Amino acid sequence: MSYSILPKKHWKKHDYLLYSYDILGNMLRQADSKSLSTVKFNLKEDEVESFENAEDIFEWLDNNGYHKIALSQFTSHVFFSLLKDFCYYIYESISCSERGKVTVAYSLLRKPLRDNLLYLEWLLANNEEFYQKIMYQDIDEYDVSNRKVFTNERVKKIIKLASSKSYMGESLNTNNLIYKFRFESKEEMSLQKIWNRSMHIVTRSNNYRTERNNLNFIFANLDDWNKFWDYYYTVLPQLMAYVLEICEAIFLSILEVDEFNILLNRMIRLAKYSDVSEFIETSMFKNNPSNILEILDEQNASITFECELCNEVIELNKDILNQFIYNWFVTCTSCHGKHNICRYYTNFDVKEK
Numbered sequence: 368m369s370y371s372i373l374p375k376k377h378w379k380k381h382d383y384l385l386y387s388y389d390i391l392g393n394m395l396r397q398a399d400s401k402s403l404s405t406v407k408f409n410l411k412e413d414e415v416e417s418f419e420n421a422e423d424i425f426e427w428l429d430n431n432g433y434h435k436i437a438l439s440q441f442t443s444h445v446f447f448s449l450l451k452d453f454c455y456y457i458y459e460s461i462s463c464s465e466r467g468k469v470t471v472a473y474s475l476l477r478k479p480l481r482d483n484l485l486y487l488e489w490l491l492a493n494n495e496e497f498y499q500k501i502m503y504q505d506i507d508e509y510d511v512s513n514r515k516v517f518t519n520e521r522v523k524k525i526i527k528l529a530s531s532k533s534y535m536g537e538s539l540n541t542n543n544l545i546y547k548f549r550f551e552s553k554e555e556m557s558l559q560k561i562w563n564r565s566m567h568i569v570t571r572s573n574n575y576r577t578e579r580n581n582l583n584f585i586f587a588n589l590d591d592w593n594k595f596w597d598y599y600y601t602v603l604p605q606l607m608a609y610v611l612e613i614c615e616a617i618f619l620s621i622l623e624v625d626e627f628n629i630l631l632n633r634m635i636r637l638a639k640y641s642d643v644s645e646f647i648e649t650s651m652f653k654n655n656p657s658n659i660l661e662i663l664d665e666q667n668a669s670i671t672f673e674c675e676l677c678n679e680v681i682e683l684n685k686d687i688l689n690q691f692i693y694n695w696f697v698t699c700t701s702c703h704g705k706h707n708i709c710r711y712y713t714n715f716d717v718k719e720k
């Protein structure tokens with residue numbers, strides 16, 4: 368894609384940010400189209416009346432032997448709600464950055480990356496604990512901005528545990544990178560430091576004290592601005608790659624997806640990430656997708672999907688796979704219409720040849 372205000376050196380990363388945003392947005396669309404936010408279950412006949420009269424449905428479920436149902440209902444409802452809110456903020460932030468409104472772009476990252484993401488991580492790390500706190504304890508116990516309860520150590524632990532339950536989250540959080548970006552104000556270029564400066568004209572805290580005779584960001588020169596703009600594209604692609612891992616893990620706990628679809632999603636998104644990554648060794652990701660074709664060949668199988676425009680079947684061959692990896696669109700072999708590929712795939716068909 369091309370952009371009018373954004374410097375060209377950021378275009379590739381900007382495209383990656385939009386791509387990852389689109390995948391999350393697609394999970395939300397699937398939540399609607401497949402009604403994933405609500406869990407269906409059968410009540411016994413003599414339970415119907417008391418269920419319908421219950422003041423709190425979750426409490427009723429807990430007290431009547433349906434705790435598992437309550438927990439999965441809670442997990443999917445909270446996941447999609449947090450994710451929707453996350454997406455609203457992130458999209459506006461990315462859009463502000465594209466238009467050069469850098470301080471606003473940073474400010475808009477604070478809530479989704481510090482709060483929403485931490486709740487998502489908690490949901491993945493230990494949804495039972497999250498549920499118990501929110502249902503039966505004081506809000507102080509589940510307010511993640513309450514740093515007396517959510518101490519640095521506890522936050523670090525939640526991030527570690529959540530990332531270990533995802534596919535690539537641990538690698539993306541190497542050396543606590545994901546934690547440091549969001550919560551470590553002593554780090555030279557932590558987001559925390561930038562957030563405080565972008566939200567307040569003067570800051571007095573030792574870690575980000577406004578310089579004498581200065582006001583935060585107001586007197587910044589062009590060099591400073593560009594440094595902050597560059598940093599946005601250093602840190603956010605890494606964080607969004609991580610968010611995809613966390614959200615995939617929760618999404619897959621809600622919706623059953625077969626292994627080939629999961630594998631394909633992972634291979635494609637890691638190949639795309641390898642193009643923008645600055646922090647971890649990614650050379651192995653670029654070639655991985657062609658392994659899929661080898662595996663298929665060995666099993667004498669093929670993957671197909673339906674063209675949304677002409678309903679003809681498109682087979683995943685080398686050419687189509689390359690389009691998945693290097694482009695943002697795939698061209699239908701029958702009608703030559705273009706498919707947006709920025710989504711979480713669940714509907715590829717694996718068949719014997």
Ligand SMILES: [Zn+2]
Nearest residue numbers: 674677699702
């Ligand atoms: Zn077509």
